[in-house]
Amino acid sequence: MKRILLIYLVLAFMCQVTVTFAQVAAKKPTIMVVPSDAWCIRNGFYSEVDIDGVKEKTMDYAKAFQENSDIRALVAKMGDIMAANQFPIKSLEEKMKDLATDAGYNALVTNKSGESIRETSIDMLNKSAKPDIILDLDFDVKRNGPRKQVSFNLTAVDAYSGAIISGNTGVSSNSSAPLTTLLEEAVLSFMDNFINGLQRHFDDMFQYGRIIKVEMKIFDGYYDDFETEYEYNGMTAELGDIINVWFELNAVEGRYSEQSRSETQMIFEDVRMPMTGINPLSGRESAMDASKFISGLTKMLKDNYGIPVKRFIRGQGKVLLVLGEK
Amino acid sequence: MNRIITFLLVLLISVPVAFSQSRKERKALFESMQNFEVETIKVGTDGTKFIKVWGYGRKVDDAIVQAKKNAVYACIFRGLPANTEANATPPLCTDPNGYMNNQEYFDNFFETAGPYIDFVNVTTDGVPSGEDRLKVKKGYKVALYVQVMHENLKRKLQADRIIKSLSSGF
Incomplete structure (x- = not known):
């Protein structure tokens, strides 16, 4: 009996110690790749809205992901590398689909008295895609006869302070290889530097x-x-x-x-x-x-x-x- | 007059000392592990780096072994320079005292045929020749084209808690 009591006490003490010394993990920031405004405008993925006589351009990200396979290939490769670094990025394309599905679903939800979900205008605004870190991606393909070269610009921006966390520019090799290969080469070329910039930002966050x-x-x-x-x-x-x-x-x-x-x-x-x-x-x-x-x-x-x-x-x-x- | 003679004597003694120090420094620099050249050839396939790295040794074989060590050392502590086709790669260990703080680990890691060898693939067979094999005063200087398994190397250092992963702390 004494032995059982002793084992119980030892186990209870170990649990207590584990709880006391367990390090609390900080909240992981969400990261999302967003095509830059410059890329969207160059490729015609925008619409113009007239606000008080001033024409404002609104980016059409859904159309960009549906119609441009290059941006999807780039985002997929970046997502793959970030997942390998145990830091998966959120998909803007999936988030937009999710928002559309949720809106339709919530509109149909009622209780037995026929009352629908209470939602304020702030709730509706809050539903929009809100990453903590935005990866603003711009790239351009230059053609020299049969050869192609990809130039890219990737900037990580803190969504709240607007501070640039990491920025990378560069060009791929000038080659007649398929465009997908060149896009992948461009991503592989800048990702190490880019991840290093993110690491610096996270180190700074943990320190200050x-x-x-x-x-x-x-x-x-x-x-x-x-x-x-x-x-x-x-x-x-x-x-x-x-x-x-x-x-x-x-x-x-x-x-x-x-x-x-x-x-x-x-x-x-x-x-x-x-x-x-x-x-x-x-x-x-x-x-x-x-x-x-x-x-x-x-x-x-x-x-x-x-x-x-x-x-x-x-x-x-x-x-x-x-x-x-x- | 005496003062001038004393001054000239001091000058006469101090000049050779100063020069011998710089000779010592040059020798130390030549023998230092950090004294090597490395260049990025092009963007490697996923998770790898394709580089040209030089090594010194009394025999060609010693220089080849040293070049392989240098390739891994560069990825961990120096980073790889950019060229017209590839961006620079930052070092895996950003702590400037990384080697000193983990002296025992890295001494063991860089022992000949030690753990470092798992992360280097030589892309050419045989002994380097032509401009990639130079006879120098006390031996040979050779260049190797190697593929470093950069991602695997990073995982290994993270698993051994030498460097942090991107998600550590979250």
């Missing part, structure tokens, strides 16, 4: 935190604004300054930048959010995202100053906070 953007606004009709004065640690300070102090204390190494401030709007860019942190609800360490990170600020505003805040989250790195109401 993920970059997010926070916008703060005020609902029309709310009586307070960012210049309203409150008491803070025995002093009187503007709400905007108190919010600034929160970012100073909570961003990794106090790294953030207040891009603009008025009485009704504050924009914080390059806010370095830690990759992991304690979830205030569960009390356990978990992967951090913008929603969890900013909940500390909304809690402080509500608990200390009675200011209700509505949160709108866009992906892992963009938050809109509107003060005045839930």
Whole structure:
């Protein structure tokens, strides 16, 4: 009996140790290859929309993937290499098909009373394809008689900060080989450099935190604004300054930048959010995202100053906070 | 007058010392493992790099062995230069002190016929000849056209926790 009890205790201790020391994995950013606007326009995959007399070009990605086999070959090869690096990329083509199917399916879902799913306009906007890292791909095939040469430009852009993470340009060999072979050669030529650029970005993220953007606004009709004065640690300070102090204390190494401030709007860019942190609800360490990170600020505003805040989250790195109401 | 004589004496002694140091440095450089030439020939097939690499040795066989080691060493620590048809390949180990920090691992890895040999395919049979085989003062300098199994090499270093994978931490 004593032996069984001892084994049980040892096992329980080992489980405890495993849970305590298990490293919490950070949230994996989603990556998507998107044909560049320049490529879409060159190849006629766009439509023109008249907005207040100004003609705006809208890219038609669905048509591009349906009608151009070259872009599909390039995306497939890049997807293959990224999967081999244990970092599969999301397919824009499949995401668009998925969105169309979901829209049709959700429209048909009703309960027994005939009520359909409640959906706000923000929900509809949030459904769009939102990768965390956009791989902007441009390529051009130059023909010299029977020979062909592919020139390419691949840029990885952080979807929230707009920062260029990795950029690669180059040309394939000038050859009469089939175009698919040249496209594959181009991908093989730049992928090592490109992956190295991504690795640098991830190393930076783990050292200094993920970059997010926070916008703060005020609902029309709310009586307070960012210049309203409150008491803070025995002093009187503007709400905007108190919010600034929160970012100073909570961003990794106090790294953030207040891009603009008025009485009704504050924009914080390059806010370095830690990759992991304690979830205030569960009390356990978990992967951090913008929603969890900013909940500390909304809690402080509500608990200390009675200011209700509505949160709108866009992906892992963009938050809109509107003060005045839930 | 005495001062001038002292100054000239110091100068006379220090000049040969300075030159002998540079000779030593040149010798160390020649014998250093990092002292080799490597060039990218063209984009290799999936997961491989096709390069031309040089090696030094007292005999031709020694130089061939050294060239194979150099090919793998270049992929891990130096990276491969670009040419008109292929982009540059960055080194697999981006830590500048990568060898020093894993001295025992790499000393064993680069032992003659050690683990490095699994990642090199020689694309030509036989002993290099013509301009790819040069007689130098203390032996031979030979060039090999080799295919390095770059992707397999990366997997091996990741599995042995020498370098990080792209997804580590996520």
